[in-house]
Amino acid sequence: MELTNDIIKQRLTEKFGDEVTNFEAPYGMLTFEAPKELNLKVLQFLFEDDILQFRFLTDLCAVNYPDDEGRELAVVYHLHNLVNNVRIRFKVFTAVETPDVFSATALHAGANWMERETYDFFGVNFVGHPNLKRILNVDEMDYFPLRKEYPLEDQTRIDKDDAMFGR
Amino acid sequence: MARPVQYNVKNEGGKPLQIVGAPEGFNGDGFFTTKLSNVVGLARKNSIWPLPFATSCCGIEFMATMASHYDLSRFGAERVGFSPRQCDLLMVMGTIAKKMGPVLRQVYLQMAEPRWVLSVGACASSGGIFDTYSVLQGIDQIIPVDVYVPGCPPRPEAIIDGFMKIQELVGKESIRRRNGEKYKQLMESYGIQ
Numbered sequence A: 001m002e003l004t005n006d007i008i009k010q011r012l013t014e015k016f017g018d019e020v021t022n023f024e025a026p027y028g029m030l031t032f033e034a035p036k037e038l039n040l041k042v043l044q045f046l047f048e049d050d051i052l053q054f055r056f057l058t059d060l061c062a063v064n065y066p067d068d069e070g071r072e073l074a075v076v077y078h079l080h081n082l083v084n085n086v087r088i089r090f091k092v093f094t095a096v097e098t099p100d101v102f103s104a105t106a107l108h109a110g111a112n113w114m115e116r117e118t119y120d121f122f123g124v125n126f127v128g129h130p131n132l133k134r135i136l137n138v139d140e141m142d143y144f145p146l147r148k149e150y151p152l153e154d155q156t157r158i159d160k161d162d163a164m165f166g167r
Numbered sequence B: 001m002a003r004p005v006q007y008n009v010k011n012e013g014g015k016p017l018q019i020v021g022a023p024e025g026f027n028g029d030g031f032f033t034t035k036l037s038n039v040v041g042l043a044r045k046n047s048i049w050p051l052p053f054a055t056s057c058c059g060i061e062f063m064a065t066m067a068s069h070y071d072l073s074r075f076g077a078e079r080v081g082f083s084p085r086q087c088d089l090l091m092v093m094g095t096i097a098k099k100m101g102p103v104l105r106q107v108y109l110q111m112a113e114p115r116w117v118l119s120v121g122a123c124a125s126s127g128g129i130f131d132t133y134s135v136l137q138g139i140d141q142i143i144p145v146d147v148y149v150p151g152c153p154p155r156p157e158a159i160i161d162g163f164m165k166i167q168e169l170v171g172k173e174s175i176r177r178r179n180g181e182k183y184k185q186l187m188e189s190y191g192i193q
Helices: A005-019 A036-048 A111-122 B036-045 B057-066 B098-110 B121-126 B156-172 B181-189
Strands: A021-024 A030-034 A056-064 A073-081 A086-094 A100-102 A125-127 B026-028 B031-033 B050-054 B089-093 B116-120 B147-149
Touching: A005 A021, A005 A030, A005 A036, A030 A036, A036 A073, A036 A086, A036 A100, A056 A111, A086 A100, A111 A125, B036 B156, B050 B057, B050 B098, B057 B089, B057 B116, B057 B121, B057 B156, B089 B098, B089 B121, B116 B121, B116 B156, B121 B147, B147 B156
Parallel strands: A030 A086, A100 A125, B050 B089, B089 B116, B116 B147
Antiparallel strands: A021 A030, A056 A073, A073 A086, B026 B031
């Protein structure tokens, strides 16, 4: 039996009811959302369920929506069912003041470096991560560069004309 | 039959052979006097050992510069060294990320005096188009630079031109410069002992 988006959606709503929301399928890829407290429960269900079998974490990243109050940071999990070759996208949202999300390292070992990267660029605090420190940027960096409150350009330059460089 | 070797053996066809001229001095019967720094400068400038620190596309241009078509070895820089302890000229070619800054600085510190630095391309000289949080905005923030080569990336001719400017500096440098107060101040401004 082919694993369709409808089956995945049905399995998830059977298990979690109203907690899983915002189902959509842009370009055919099933995308849904859950409260951030439930992220490990949902990931574990997706991992262990005999039908779903989403056991490969392709990517883990964050998105910053500065205008969406209380939901400024989205953590996005891209999961892959290697048996049926089906991919889904799972999001949790958190406020930027309390960017605490449970770490998925116990479930997916590959989440380790991806969570460090997400912490490095967005400052998402992955609770339970074994070694949450910067991975790509210099250790001395005192901000999270991909959050939209920080300008892209290096602010230490004084020799560039601000008007010409969009500052 | 012996294989005929005809090039670089004798000057056939009367092509002008380029030999470095003697420095300014006093010439007499069987003797020649000049300043020591001139002789040292002459020797140094025509036997520079470059250390390539190539991180991106400028490094590809450097490869063309070293290869047969442009041939940097015509300037006495045949011997590209890959140990900073042996080299005289640090050629920084390409984008230097902030995280690589300490590495570049370490390489510079490992070089023995006298040492020179050539900054090739827009990225090494000023950060170039990468005006962003992760890129060092010019290597002169961490190490002193002698000559900057503009371009993105510069053509091999431009790199050779920069190299010849370095040669000019090397040839004219006083042998006392590196012990001077001014040089000490320059090093201290970079926090180098």
